[in-house]
Amino acid sequence: MSQEFVIxxxxxxxxxxxxxxxxRREEKKIPAVIYGGGKDAVSVSIWHNELSKAIENESFFSQVLTINLDGKKESVIIKDLQRHPYKPLLNHADFQRISQDEVIHVHVPIHLLNEDAAPAIKTYGGVAFRLLTEVEVVCLPKDLPSFIEVDLMDVEMDQVIHLSDLQLPEGVQIVAIQHDLEHDQAVVSINKPRGAQVDEEAEDAEEEGGEEGEKEA
Structure with a gap:
């Protein structure tokens, strides 16, 4: 069950x-802007620590949020978050108003399932190599998933899972391949670690050399 965020x-x-x-210094707040939805942009401030705590949950970035401004609540998504270049501080946030009947574009995290139990990993020593950690989707607010799962249980050694292979909830599309497969990026693959590959190649070479020596003898 997804968590509800009220800012x-x-x-x-x-x-x-x-x-x-x-x-930031005196009130412990940060500046923010609420825009979109056919309304004027509004400059607001929000508690730094409240937002800092909320973003510890990755679903904050892929969920419809509620902004409570002077007792009036609006549905929004976060579109930009500026951070201090080297301190653990937030500098500014942008929130976009949404309408329940208009599609939104949101980056959603990718979760791997059965990474420890997949035979290609557990039995054959493969490693899951993440090539994408999130994907941009387009959907109505009611269909927005908190994350997209990739089940590795049946993925074989050296197999590559692409965007087009992902199982999406109803009403959700991936922006990159919405109209064509030209940008059908790889998401995850299972491969032997580089060191293991080198060892196997060396073993194969030794075996081939031994067989040739036996033939010559």
């Missing part, structure tokens, strides 16, 4: 870098 927001009148610095 408290406050109208912000002061603009500019100086006002933003005071907001």
């Amino acid at each position: 408290e927001a406050f109208l912000r009148d002061d603009q500019g870098k100086g006002a933003s610095r005071r907001l």
Whole structure:
């Protein structure tokens, strides 16, 4: 069951870098903007620690959120989050209003299932190599998944799973391959580690050399 996120927001009148610095330093808030939905953009502030705690959950970025502004609630998705270049601080957030009857574009994380139990890994020593950790989908808000699963149980050694192989919930499409398969990227593959491949190649070479020596003798 997905978690519901409610973000408290406050109208912000002061603009500019100086006002933003005071907001962060004195009030422990960060500036943010709410836009879209056929309405004017609104400058707001939100509690830094509240947002910092919320983003620890990866589903925050792939879920419809609720902004509570002066007692009025709006449905939004987060579109941008600016972070301090080297401190564990957030600088600014952008939220886009959504309508339940209009499609949205959201990046959704990819989860691997049965990574420890898959025979290609558990029995034959393969390793799952992640090539994508998230994928952009388009759907109505009600169909938005918190994540997309890739089951590795039946994936064979050296097999590659592409975007077109993903099992999607009803009403959800992948943006990259929505119209064609030109951008059908690889998502995950199971392969032997490079060291193991080198060892196997060396063993094969030794066996071939031994067989040739026996023939000559």
